[in-house]
Amino acid sequence: MWYEILPSAGIILVAMTFPHASAYIINKLALGNMYRRSMLTITDRYNYTRDKRLGDGNPYKIVGLEAVPN
Structure with a gap:
């Protein structure tokens, strides 16, 4: 059925969002702001x-x- 694709779509979504979210967190910890020049x-x-x-x-x-x- 159509809902069988949801777990794989969730894994792909998390894998694609993780680098961007981690960059914000690392910049906040290292520089004190969310964006980096x-x-x-x-x-x-x-x-x-x-x-x-x-x-x-x-x-x-x-x-x-x-x-x-x-």
Whole structure:
């Protein structure tokens, strides 16, 4: 019957969702947020830490010149 496919469909669904869900959890534990910027080069890492410092701990908050200390 049609319902015999449900266990295999469930296994496939879990196998396809596991990498994405685990990436969110690992990024939350390692970086403190759910999303990760590409930090392949040293320049990207410097920009990330700069944005984190200027954005009150949140690197994804958009700040302007008013947030830069004199």
